Structures are given as structure tokens and as C-alpha cells.
Amino acid sequence: MKKAIASGNFLRSKLFWAIVAELLILLVGFILRPDFLSIQLRTLSDGTTVLFGTPVDILNRASEITIIAMGMTLVIALGGTDISVGALVAVSGAIALKFLRWDVLVYNTPGDYTVQPFYLVILLPLLACTLMGLFNGALIGKLKIQPIIATLILMVGGRGIAQIVTDGKQFTTQYTPFKFIGNGSILGLPLPIIITLVVVLGVMLFVRRTSFGMFVESVGINPNASRVSGLKSGTIILIAYVLTGFLSGISGLIYASRISSNDSNNAGLGYEMDAILAVVIGGTSMTGGKFSLTGTVVGSLIIRTITTLVLYFGVVSEAIMAFKALIIAVVIVLQSEPVRNAISRRRDRIRTQMGGEARA
Amino acid sequence: MSDIILEMRGMEISFPGVKALDQVDFTLRRGEVHALLGENGAGKSTLIKVLTGVHRPDAGTMLLSGQPIRPGSTQEAQKMGISTVYQEVNLCHNLTVAENIFIGRQPMKRGRIDWKTINRRARELMLRMGMDIDVTQPLSAYSIAIQQMASIARAVDINAQVLILDEPTSSLDDNEVVNLFAVMRELKAQGLGIIFITHFLDQVFAVSDRLTVLRNGRLVGEYEAGAISKLELVTNMVGKDMNVIYNLQKAPRPDEAPVVLEASGIGIPGKVEDISLNIRKGELLGFAGLLGSGRTETAEMLFGVVPVHQGSISIGEEPLSLRAPLDAIRRGMAFCPEDRKRDGIIGDLSIRENIALAVQATRGFMHPLPQKEQQELAQRFIKLLSIATPDADKKVGELSGGNQQKVILARWMATNPDLLILDEPTRGIDIGAKAEIQRLMLEMCKEGRSVIFISSELDEIIRCANRIIVMRDLAKAAEVDGDTCTQADILAIIANEGEGEEAAV
Structure with a gap:
């Protein structure tokens, strides 16, 4: 009896329908071309073996959004939003490339070298993005500025900063350790997937092993009552934005490594919307409150699966955005409360009918 | 019988983990006021929500004037003639009284809204309820009582056969309650069936013809109002003997104990001014006064919810500077706020x-x-x-x-607080839970904790408090002894009759 109630709740949950949607999209891909789901081990020319196949590709390419969306989940659960993450991705890449190619007049050809020590190439972009997250968090948590306005500043300004850092130039690099971040693999698994796993597990542990998750939900559900109960909502909000900034930095390094370059105009373009969408599809409400990190991971995979599907079947590139929007619309309608309730009511009715017959 | 308008038989509904209604029957006759009683969580609101189409019952039948009904929404229920007036007036304050009564179903004339008819009929409706007012004034120009009459007028005008009044008296003063009862009698004389939900038992006996009592989702019984005593009724509602509440033992007044908290001259200009008070270990300090007299603001200052602009607070010997509630909590304080939904529960x-x-x-x-x-x-x-x-x-x-x-x-x-501030902890909860909370407060005092108890209900303050601070007009009006004072004393101070400030301490 108790189990039936629990499974009934799960059927009504957004997470369940997100998983259903993901499986359906994969199924469509599989029906159209059976090799859509195939995975194989391939040996590269340098002797390493790597997993190949569309599913691996989806996981790999979902990394940038998944990592950012972990922080975005907390931000949204607190009733906020962060639209600066895409710009922060650009900043992260710009700083990394700046340090790899510090004095471009001297080191005017890209190659397998770095000018500054490699740890600075990694740490300084992360530090910069963390500080930008702190800026967002201070405006929102301490000065109580509306999140969308506060993060609009760096959404616009971030790409400007990226331009300034690199003097408006686009650098490229062939430095192997840096290229390894986005293109390498360990035990056959692409490194971005491993980084994503570490981030996801890290955030999950941080949120659920400490009381941070409970505090986030509490502030998101009822800020007044949380304050009266002794929570410092400003600090909690601050931490969520700092974390999101830091994660955007990681995402930016992966992106820059993949293209071996910085691109102030296009790096992380539209990531804020994809990350917000991933969170919402995953079952966290934009009004704040309860959140699900697992849901966000599924949401991010859905978005990437759609993109991959569209690319895989050669939809003309002009139509990609419209096509993606169409599938997302279907997913969101499927998840909407009236539809979810209607489906689970139908199922309940069938079940009670069957139960009645069994008794009779 | 033909004079039964509404009949509900064997109503059942379950929510995850609870059976909210279990085989509940309810009948309403034409031209009667029928009180629906029970503790919080007994199933009153669930029953009403089933009747008005908010919830769908799992089992049971409903007959309205002999016809089976199954409303799917409040709008559908309204069309069938079942109207509800809720506790909070949910009308638009910026529209006129007449507009409020007719909003959404304005009579039309040649494709335009017929204002003349609207205003004339609104005036008739209000007059019928003994309210001679200008219906073209905005609703916000009138008191809560008149606003409530307007929402009743609106409900009744939708061809109502059944009128549900959900806690209609909770924000009315005595005169307004009398007025409301007159309207209820008038409406029942016109053949309406009225379902009356309230926590005030005296009012139940003043106006109801019959009553139905629910407990834990089950029907306890249906009674003629004249055939049951108040004590019997309460015992039926609570399901246990109510003598506990009358046998509460006050904690002894700790005159020798050390002072745990002292406030001198604290205030926020324009909100509350110059409050001085102290409370001893193990003492129960009552706060009486009307709603809006500054009681809640004082409590919020003591707990750091709002910043103190003037004066100072000290705990023991040390001065206390509060930037947020957390500072107060760290110093051993606790605060149950007045508005449970807004400041209490997550x-x-x-x-x-x-x-x-x-x-x-x-x-x-x-x-x-x-x-x-x-x-x-x-x-x-x-x-x-x-x-x-x-x-x-x-x-x-x-x-x-x-x-x-x-x-x-x-x-x-x-x-594990040393000082607990309880702001209206017993408001809107049933008598059993009330008794339990009072017992707990007194027990905590006996354990050596101090309690500040804020309440609008004088009898419970007098029953529990060692000392009582009376608030009036955003300031402290007097401090009286909880053992010797009477309700009349406190009322006199609140009403500012005898100028004798600082009565016997």
C-alpha cells in the first residue's frame, strides 16, 4: 500500500517524465537509424583506446551545460537566476589563452608550449570566474538586487572583459596538457565526462551531506520564516552564486580546450538559457523551493540529446534552433502539471478497475 | 422530506497517508443555519471543499434539492447554487461595492455595461441586509464588516440555495457580529440553507438551529442546537474530557529569581515607542492589547527580526546587539511568530x-x-x-x-531556549491544541525557562501569566499583576477609561 503511494508520487513527479522524455528521444533516434545507440571501443593512432558512439558523444558534449547547471539548480531553488554564466565561460577561456600565449609578439605562433606555468593557466580563470560569482552573489544576497538585473551586468560586461583580456584577439594553442582537458580520455572515457562526474558528485555530496541543501530549500520556499528561524539567507544566496561562477569557469576551460582557442563572442553563447532549461526540465521550479540535482543532469542530457539528434539527421543548420525548440515544447507540455495528473489519474482508474475485478 | 435542500451521504476521501473523510453524512434543510464543528483537521474544510468542487470524493453521493450533483469546480458549484464566503474577504478593494457584487456578470444594455441597473440592484441587495451605504464608493472605503456583507451579497445574488460561511466572524467586533447574525436570520427566512463554520462556540449557540460535529474525518453526531450543552459539545469535538484546560496550575511568581532579559526604552519611531520591560527566570510574562497595539513589533524587536532604533536590550548583565534573529537564538532566545504561514512554517x-x-x-x-x-x-x-x-x-x-x-x-x-516569545500561539487552533500549548508553557516555566506570551484572548493570558503588560496605541499602557487582575481591569486599560496607569505591580 505504502509502496503504491510512493510509486504514484513518482509517476506524478517531473523527474519521471524527464526520464521518459529522454528515453523517447533516444528511441526516435534508434528507430530512424539503429546505429544511433551503438557504442564501440576504438584504438587511436597514438595507441590509446577510446569509447566511441553517439551516447558517449552526448554525455561528452553535455558536460559544459551539466557542470554549470549544478550551480544553476541551487540559484533557481533560491528563487533566483544567473544569466551571466555564458559570458563567464568566455572570460574563463580568454584568461586561459592569455596565459598560454602571454607575449604574443614573442610567441607569435601557436605550439606545444605555455608561457606561464600550467597551474596558473588553470587556476586564474577559475579564480576570476569565482570572483565574478562573488560579485553577482554580493549584489543579490547582500544588496538585494533582483537576480536577473544583477547578473545582466556581467552577461553584458563579461564578454567585454574577455575582449579586454585578449586585446580583442583570438589566440590558438597547441599545448598538449591544455588540449587534454577537452579532448583527452582516461581508460577510454573522455575527460569532460570524468570532470562532470566529479563535479556532479561533489555538488551532490556538498549539498546533501551538509545542511546546505536544506537551507537552500528553506530560503527558497519561505525566506521570511527562514530568517526568523536563524538562517542567514544572504550568505546562502552568496555561496550559490559563487559556486555557479566557479563552475562556469570549469565549463569555460573545457570549451576553450575543445576548440584550442578563445572566442569572446561565441564561447558559451546561449549557455544561460540551456542551463536554466536543464534545471526546469529536471523538475526544479523557477519559483524556488525543492530542487533535484539528478533531475538537472537528466534535463541537461535531454537538451544535448535533442541537439545531437538534430545534427545527426542533418537538419539544415538554419532550422536547428526551431527544431530544438519544438522538441523542448513537447517535453515541457508532457511535464506540465495538468498533463501529468491526467495521465496518473487514468492509470489509477485502470488500476482500481483491475483491482475491483480481481476482488469480484 | 421536501424541506431538505442538501444531502450528503457516505462521503469518503483520502489523501496520501490520511483518510480525510470517512463515511460522513450531512443534511441541510431549507431555512436553517447549520453549524459545522470540529477541531482543526477534523474534516470540516475538506467536506466543504468536496461540496464546492475543489476536491473530488472517492465515494458518497450528494443530492441538491433531490438531484444528484458532482461539481467539478467552484464555478460549477456556484452555478448549481452553492456559494461560499471565505474568512478572508476576496474582493477587489479598488473597485466600488456595486462593481464587486456584479463583477463577471454585469448586466448589459445595448452591448454596454448597464451601470444604472448595477448600482440600483447593488443598493437593493445591501439594503436587504440592513446596510444603507453608497455602493458607488470603492470597497476599501468601508470596514471589514461591510466588505464581508458585500461578499455575502455577491454570493447570495448568484441564485444561491446553499450559502457557506467559513469563519465569517473572525475579524469582526461584537456589534458587527450581531449585525451579521441578523443578516443570517433574514437570509434563512428567505429559504436559504446556511452552513456556518466557526471556532467561537458562543456564536454557534446564538445563531444556529442544528449542528454537526466531525472528529478525525468521521461524523460524531448531528444535534438540535437546543438539545446539547456547551460542555457536551466541546467534549464531543475533542473526544476527551475538557476539565484539563480548567485545571491548569499557574507557575509560582518568581520574584526572587534573576532577571534574564531587560529592555529599556526600545522603540522604532512611528511603529512602537519607548517600551521598557524585564522578565525573570521562570516567569510567564503576558502581553495583552488589541491587534496593532504594538505587541508584535515589540516581540520582533526583542528577537532581532526588526532593528531597534532607540533604547537598549540586555541579557543578564551584558548588553545585546541584535542584527538578525540568529544573534538572539545564539543567546538562548526563541520566537514563535504571529503569522504562522508567512514567518513560521517552511x-x-x-x-x-x-x-x-x-x-x-x-x-x-x-x-x-x-x-x-x-x-x-x-x-x-x-x-x-x-x-x-x-x-x-x-x-x-x-x-x-x-x-x-x-x-x-x-x-x-x-x-533548548532560556526565553521563549510566543506571539498568538493559540490563534486559529482548536481547543484541545490550545489547552496543550498552555500546559506546555506553564511546564516550561516550572523548568526554569522564561516565557513571553502574547495573546488577544484575555482569559488565557490571565489564566497563565504572572505579570501582564498591557499595550495601547503603540506604547506600553500599564503593567498589572497576573494573579489579582481581572478581564475587566485589562479591558479598562485598553479602552483608556480609568487614567490609573501602572496599576498594582
């Missing part, structure tokens, strides 16, 4: 999390209370305060008002 979190919240806040999030301890804490208080729930993982938002209040109380008792 509705979507579980009972366990709600109880652990304040303890966890003092520890910081990096030092989480282990799950096991949280669970033990929750279980201990669920048992101690007899919170009605199947388990600690139920969402607090799904509990009844009295149980929510107990969860908030548990949240603060878990912090």
Missing part, C-alpha cells in the same frame, strides 16, 4: 526538517545534525506534543493549523 519541507531547522541554523550548515539524530529529535517532539502525523517525513504544509503550530513550537523547544 511548507514544502518535512516535519523533521522543520523541527531541526533552528538547531541546524545555530550550528551552521557545515556541521549537519546526523540524519539519525534529526529523526530522533522529530520523533521525540511528535510524541511529546502529540503532533498528528503518520511519520516525520510528511510535509508540514499538509498538516492542520494546530499541528503546524506544534511543529514550530517543537522547532524552538529543540533549541
Whole structure:
């Protein structure tokens, strides 16, 4: 009896329908071309073996959004939003490339070298993005500025900063350790997937092993009552934005490594919307409150699966955005409360009918 | 019988984990006021929500004038002639009285709204209820009582056969209540069936013809109003003997004990001015006064919810500077706020999390209370305060008002406070839970904790408090002895009759 109630709740949950949607999209891909789901081990020319196949590709390419969306989940659960993450991705890449190619007049050809020590190439972009997250968090948590306005500043300004850092130039690099971040693999698994796993597990542990998750939900559900109960909502909000900034930095390094370059105009373009969408599809409400990190991971995979599907079947590139929007619309309608309730009511009715017959 | 308008038979409905209604019958006759009674969580509102189409019942039949009905929404129920007036007036304050009565169904004339008819008919309707007012004035120009009459007028005009009044008197003064009762009698004479829900038992006897009592989702019985005594009624509602509440023993007044908290001249200009008070260890200090007299503001200053602009607070010998409630909590204070929904519960979190919240806040999030301890804490208080729930993982938002209040109380008792400030802890909860909360307060005093108890109900303040501060017009009017004063004394101070400030201390 108790189990039936629990499974009934799960059927009504957004997470369940997100998983259903993901499986359906994969199924469509599989029906159209059976090799859509195939995975194989391939040996590269340098002797390493790597997993190949569309599913691996989806996981790999979902990394940038998944990592950012972990922080975005907390931000949204607190009733906020962060639209600066895409710009922060650009900043992260710009700083990394700046340090790899510090004095471009001297080191005017890209190659397998770095000018500054490699740890600075990694740490300084992360530090910069963390500080930008702190800026967002201070405006929102301490000065109580509306999140969308506060993060609009760096959404616009971030790409400007990226331009300034690199003097408006686009650098490229062939430095192997840096290229390894986005293109390498360990035990056959692409490194971005491993980084994503570490981030996801890290955030999950941080949120659920400490009381941070409970505090986030509490502030998101009822800020007044949380304050009266002794929570410092400003600090909690601050931490969520700092974390999101830091994660955007990681995402930016992966992106820059993949293209071996910085691109102030296009790096992380539209990531804020994809990350917000991933969170919402995953079952966290934009009004704040309860959140699900697992849901966000599924949401991010859905978005990437759609993109991959569209690319895989050669939809003309002009139509990609419209096509993606169409599938997302279907997913969101499927998840909407009236539809979810209607489906689970139908199922309940069938079940009670069957139960009645069994008794009779 | 032809004079039965509404008949509900064998109503059943379940929510996850609870059977909210179990085989409940209810009949309403034409031209009667029928009181629906029960503690919070007894199933009154659920029954009304089934009747008005908010919930769909799992089983049972409803007959309206002999015809089976199954309303799917409040609009559908309204079309059938079942209208509800809720506790909070939900009308538009910026529209005129007449507009409010006719909004959404304005009579038209040649494709345009017929204002003349609207205003004339609105005036007739209000007159019929003994209200001679200008219906073209905005609703906000009138008192809550008149606004309520307007919402009744609106409800009645939709061809109502059944009128449901859900706690209509909770924000009215005595005169306005009398007026409302006159209107109810008038309406029932016109053949309407009225379902009356209230917590005030005196009012039940003043106006009802019959009453139905529910308890824990079951029907206890249906009675003629003249055939049952108040005590019998309460015993039926609570299901146990009510003598406990009248046998509460006040804690002895601790005149020798040290002062735990002292405030001198605290205030916020324009909100509350120049409040001085002290409270001793083990003392129960009552705060009386009308709503809006500055009681809540004083409590919020003491707890750091709002910043203190003038004066100073000290705990023991040390001065206390409060920037946020957390500072007060760290110094051993606790505060159950007046507005439970806004400042108290975290509705979507579980009972366990709600109880652990304040303890966890003092520890910081990096030092989480282990799950096991949280669970033990929750279980201990669920048992101690007899919170009605199947388990600690139920969402607090799904509990009844009295149980929510107990969860908030548990949240603060878990912090093991020296000084507990309770702002209207018994408002809107049933008599059984009320008695329990009063008993708990007194017990805490006996354990050596201090309690500041704010309430609008003078009898419960007098029953519990050692000393009583009376507030009037955003300032402290007097301080009286809780053992010797009477309700009349306090009322006189509130009404500012005898100029004798600072009565016997």
C-alpha cells in the first residue's frame, strides 16, 4: 500500500517524465537509424583506446551545460537566476589563452608550449570566474538586487572583459596538457565526462551531506520564516552564486580546450538559457523551493540529446534552433502539471478497475 | 422530506497517508443555519471543499434539492447554487461595492455595461441586509464588516440555495457580529440553507438551529442546537474530557529569581515607542492589547527580526546587539511568530526538517545534525506534543493549523531556549491544541525557562501569566499583576477609561 503511494508520487513527479522524455528521444533516434545507440571501443593512432558512439558523444558534449547547471539548480531553488554564466565561460577561456600565449609578439605562433606555468593557466580563470560569482552573489544576497538585473551586468560586461583580456584577439594553442582537458580520455572515457562526474558528485555530496541543501530549500520556499528561524539567507544566496561562477569557469576551460582557442563572442553563447532549461526540465521550479540535482543532469542530457539528434539527421543548420525548440515544447507540455495528473489519474482508474475485478 | 435542500451521504476521501473523510453524512434543510464543528483537521474544510468542487470524493453521493450533483469546480458549484464566503474577504478593494457584487456578470444594455441597473440592484441587495451605504464608493472605503456583507451579497445574488460561511466572524467586533447574525436570520427566512463554520462556540449557540460535529474525518453526531450543552459539545469535538484546560496550575511568581532579559526604552519611531520591560527566570510574562497595539513589533524587536532604533536590550548583565534573529537564538532566545504561514512554517519541507531547522541554523550548515539524530529529535517532539502525523517525513504544509503550530513550537523547544516569545500561539487552533500549548508553557516555566506570551484572548493570558503588560496605541499602557487582575481591569486599560496607569505591580 505504502509502496503504491510512493510509486504514484513518482509517476506524478517531473523527474519521471524527464526520464521518459529522454528515453523517447533516444528511441526516435534508434528507430530512424539503429546505429544511433551503438557504442564501440576504438584504438587511436597514438595507441590509446577510446569509447566511441553517439551516447558517449552526448554525455561528452553535455558536460559544459551539466557542470554549470549544478550551480544553476541551487540559484533557481533560491528563487533566483544567473544569466551571466555564458559570458563567464568566455572570460574563463580568454584568461586561459592569455596565459598560454602571454607575449604574443614573442610567441607569435601557436605550439606545444605555455608561457606561464600550467597551474596558473588553470587556476586564474577559475579564480576570476569565482570572483565574478562573488560579485553577482554580493549584489543579490547582500544588496538585494533582483537576480536577473544583477547578473545582466556581467552577461553584458563579461564578454567585454574577455575582449579586454585578449586585446580583442583570438589566440590558438597547441599545448598538449591544455588540449587534454577537452579532448583527452582516461581508460577510454573522455575527460569532460570524468570532470562532470566529479563535479556532479561533489555538488551532490556538498549539498546533501551538509545542511546546505536544506537551507537552500528553506530560503527558497519561505525566506521570511527562514530568517526568523536563524538562517542567514544572504550568505546562502552568496555561496550559490559563487559556486555557479566557479563552475562556469570549469565549463569555460573545457570549451576553450575543445576548440584550442578563445572566442569572446561565441564561447558559451546561449549557455544561460540551456542551463536554466536543464534545471526546469529536471523538475526544479523557477519559483524556488525543492530542487533535484539528478533531475538537472537528466534535463541537461535531454537538451544535448535533442541537439545531437538534430545534427545527426542533418537538419539544415538554419532550422536547428526551431527544431530544438519544438522538441523542448513537447517535453515541457508532457511535464506540465495538468498533463501529468491526467495521465496518473487514468492509470489509477485502470488500476482500481483491475483491482475491483480481481476482488469480484 | 421536501424541506431538505442538501444531502450528503457516505462521503469518503483520502489523501496520501490520511483518510480525510470517512463515511460522513450531512443534511441541510431549507431555512436553517447549520453549524459545522470540529477541531482543526477534523474534516470540516475538506467536506466543504468536496461540496464546492475543489476536491473530488472517492465515494458518497450528494443530492441538491433531490438531484444528484458532482461539481467539478467552484464555478460549477456556484452555478448549481452553492456559494461560499471565505474568512478572508476576496474582493477587489479598488473597485466600488456595486462593481464587486456584479463583477463577471454585469448586466448589459445595448452591448454596454448597464451601470444604472448595477448600482440600483447593488443598493437593493445591501439594503436587504440592513446596510444603507453608497455602493458607488470603492470597497476599501468601508470596514471589514461591510466588505464581508458585500461578499455575502455577491454570493447570495448568484441564485444561491446553499450559502457557506467559513469563519465569517473572525475579524469582526461584537456589534458587527450581531449585525451579521441578523443578516443570517433574514437570509434563512428567505429559504436559504446556511452552513456556518466557526471556532467561537458562543456564536454557534446564538445563531444556529442544528449542528454537526466531525472528529478525525468521521461524523460524531448531528444535534438540535437546543438539545446539547456547551460542555457536551466541546467534549464531543475533542473526544476527551475538557476539565484539563480548567485545571491548569499557574507557575509560582518568581520574584526572587534573576532577571534574564531587560529592555529599556526600545522603540522604532512611528511603529512602537519607548517600551521598557524585564522578565525573570521562570516567569510567564503576558502581553495583552488589541491587534496593532504594538505587541508584535515589540516581540520582533526583542528577537532581532526588526532593528531597534532607540533604547537598549540586555541579557543578564551584558548588553545585546541584535542584527538578525540568529544573534538572539545564539543567546538562548526563541520566537514563535504571529503569522504562522508567512514567518513560521517552511511548507514544502518535512516535519523533521522543520523541527531541526533552528538547531541546524545555530550550528551552521557545515556541521549537519546526523540524519539519525534529526529523526530522533522529530520523533521525540511528535510524541511529546502529540503532533498528528503518520511519520516525520510528511510535509508540514499538509498538516492542520494546530499541528503546524506544534511543529514550530517543537522547532524552538529543540533549541533548548532560556526565553521563549510566543506571539498568538493559540490563534486559529482548536481547543484541545490550545489547552496543550498552555500546559506546555506553564511546564516550561516550572523548568526554569522564561516565557513571553502574547495573546488577544484575555482569559488565557490571565489564566497563565504572572505579570501582564498591557499595550495601547503603540506604547506600553500599564503593567498589572497576573494573579489579582481581572478581564475587566485589562479591558479598562485598553479602552483608556480609568487614567490609573501602572496599576498594582
